Amino acid sequence: MLAVDQLVKAFPTGEGPDVLAVQGVSFSVAAGECYGLLGPNGAGKTTLLRMIATLVTPTSGHAAVDGFRGDERPERLRSRLGFMSGNTRLYRRLTGRELLAYFGRLNRMSEPRIRERTAELSAAFGLGEFLDRRCGGYSTGQAQRVSIARVMLHEPPLLILDEPTLGLDVMSARAMLDFVERARDAGTAIVFSTHHMSEAEQLCTRVGFLYRGRLLAEDTPARLCTAAGTSTLRDAFLAMADAADADEAPA
Numbered sequence: 294m295l296a297v298d299q300l301v302k303a304f305p306t307g308e309g310p311d312v313l314a315v316q317g318v319s320f321s322v323a324a325g326e327c328y329g330l331l332g333p334n335g336a337g338k339t340t341l342l343r344m345i346a347t348l349v350t351p352t353s354g355h356a357a358v359d360g361f362r363g364d365e366r367p368e369r370l371r372s373r374l375g376f377m378s379g380n381t382r383l384y385r386r387l388t389g390r391e392l393l394a395y396f397g398r399l400n401r402m403s404e405p406r407i408r409e410r411t412a413e414l415s416a417a418f419g420l421g422e423f424l425d426r427r428c429g430g431y432s433t434g435q436a437q438r439v440s441i442a443r444v445m446l447h448e449p450p451l452l453i454l455d456e457p458t459l460g461l462d463v464m465s466a467r468a469m470l471d472f473v474e475r476a477r478d479a480g481t482a483i484v485f486s487t488h489h490m491s492e493a494e495q496l497c498t499r500v501g502f503l504y505r506g507r508l509l510a511e512d513t514p515a516r517l518c519t520a521a522g523t524s525t526l527r528d529a530f531l532a533m534a535d536a537a538d539a540d541e542a543p544a
């Protein structure tokens with residue numbers, strides 16, 4: 294469903310060498326799989342996810358969804374994915390319902406289907422009490438819930454979620470994760486970035502450790518722990534990051 298092939302992103306800095314944000318990352322995600330991308334600040338998670346979603350042009354490499362490559366058929370790729378980031382902005386002047394209808398039309402959905410999906414997602418995310426208020430007045434959690442409803446409206450087979458629980462309280466985070474879990478179980482392919490190892494342990498069929506723009510390892514959470522000889526994903530990540538640093542250090 295999703296195939297990421299040797300993606301590289303170098304940002305020119307003007308003076309000095311380029312920032313190599315992503316350095317040749319490849320992975321694939323099947324339908325019904327939730328792939329967690331874990332890594333510290335600046336590891337390249339957002340840049341990688343934005344390249345997959347065709348929001349950032351890769352320096353080299355490509356991503357394909359159902360065989361449609363971002364550099365060849367970007368519109369075909371985009372119609373198959375929903376991309377949400379933890380700091381997605383909503384149009385302040387529109388109500389949540391108007392916003393959903395707007396994106397539904399952009400995705401060429403019929404008006405009855407937009408109304409039907411809005412009702413379904415409103416029930417799933419508890420949007421009822423604020424759906425007819427303007428987005429400008431939403432709390433962080435309300436905005437997040439409308440944001441995920443927005444990207445799921447056209448039922449894309451692939452969801453890309455960049456830190457979807459950013460800024461959410463424990464209850465809203467829980468509701469978000471439950472929803473991701475249900476989408477996964479219904480057959481949606483999901484790529485999900487987070488700093489929270491516990492979220493990855495709960496949801497992810499496979500996890501990739503991204504560190505300094507490189508994928509250090511990828512496997513099931515249990516096998517990553519076994520390989521690193523640790524009992525938690527957090528310790529497995531720290532052990533592998535330390536080993537990568539030791540490899541790069543001058544002798």
Ligand SMILES: Nc1ncnc2c1ncn2[C@@H]1O[C@H](COP(=O)(O)OP(=O)(O)OP(=O)(O)O)[C@@H](O)[C@H]1O
Nearest residue numbers: 304312313314332333334335336337338339340341
């Ligand atoms: N537009 C840009 N221009 C120059 N450098 C950039 C740009 N965007 C990102 N970078 C750099 O690329 C690297 C990776 O950043 P990125 O935001 O992808 O990391 P991240 O893993 O998402 O981090 P965080 O967890 O803090 O959100 C960082 O060194 C960052 O400073």
